[in-house]
Amino acid sequence: MIQKTQLSAFVSEIFSSAQGEGVHIGRRQPFVRFCECHRNCLYCDTPVEQTETVRIERVPGSGAFEFVPNPLSVEQLLELLHELNDPKSAHDDLFITGGEPLLQADFLEAFLPEARQLLNLPVHLETSGDLMEPFMNISDHIDHVLMDIKLPSVTGEPETWEQHQRFMEKIKAEEIGATIKLVVSADTSDQDLAESAELITATGTCSHVVLQPMTAALKTDRVPTAQQVLGWQSQMARALGHSVRIIPQCHKLMGLL
Numbered sequence: 001m002i003q004k005t006q007l008s009a010f011v012s013e014i015f016s017s018a019q020g021e022g023v024h025i026g027r028r029q030p031f032v033r034f035c036e037c038h039r040n041c042l043y044c045d046t047p048v049e050q051t052e053t054v055r056i057e058r059v060p061g062s063g064a065f066e067f068v069p070n071p072l073s074v075e076q077l078l079e080l081l082h083e084l085n086d087p088k089s090a091h092d093d094l095f096i097t098g099g100e101p102l103l104q105a106d107f108l109e110a111f112l113p114e115a116r117q118l119l120n121l122p123v124h125l126e127t128s129g130d131l132m133e134p135f136m137n138i139s140d141h142i143d144h145v146l147m148d149i150k151l152p153s154v155t156g157e158p159e160t161w162e163q164h165q166r167f168m169e170k171i172k173a174e175e176i177g178a179t180i181k182l183v184v185s186a187d188t189s190d191q192d193l194a195e196s197a198e199l200i201t202a203t204g205t206c207s208h209v210v211l212q213p214m215t216a217a218l219k220t221d222r223v224p225t226a227q228q229v230l231g232w233q234s235q236m237a238r239a240l241g242h243s244v245r246i247i248p249q250c251h252k253l254m255g256l257l
């Protein structure tokens, strides 16, 4: 029985696809993409504005979309996901992404425990990894975090090392599985990578570190060369004392959403 709540959230799209980033690449997931973001990364490829409607796929993998009005209540989102989570589609996890989902953490706090129970799927959260307070309220309902360390030389934004550190300490304290993703562009600085390695080592957060070469986006075409990325991989692996993977945005290569 779904509990009724007054909470609602702005969601841009709901669909079923294969994961295209990080070490869980290829896993089949219902995606819930929340609107809004507090950051403005140069390489952003996602519309983050609040939308009047939610684009929804009702039949998993069909690529056929309908539109329903925003915002969605907890009950509405649960019903849409219940319909999408057809057992034949064999989903592995529920993937929560954005924008920045933690901007709507009050909603997530009510939604996630119900969704976990209803869908019987582990919950993966993709986040910019710099909003620790809202994360604290929902961390009990998260099984894996795909978090960014935002490199100022790549995002074009001010540094947020301290915010990342607090976020990673929480992940460590809660023993949540984590993948740390660093988007790298041709402008990546050695100093930013050294700072990231120090942070990962100091917080002892995670065994999975991924360098994701930037894909050309609306505001930048500073795609790194293969030689640059291989050099940074060696630099990071030496600093961390364990393997670092290079994984591009594979959903784009496969023509997936």
Ligand code: SF4
Pocket: 037, 038, 039, 040, 041, 043, 044, 045, 046, 048, 098, 099, 100, 128
């Ligand atoms: S955090 Fe993600 S969604 Fe937000 S601006 Fe950066 S790339 Fe875009």
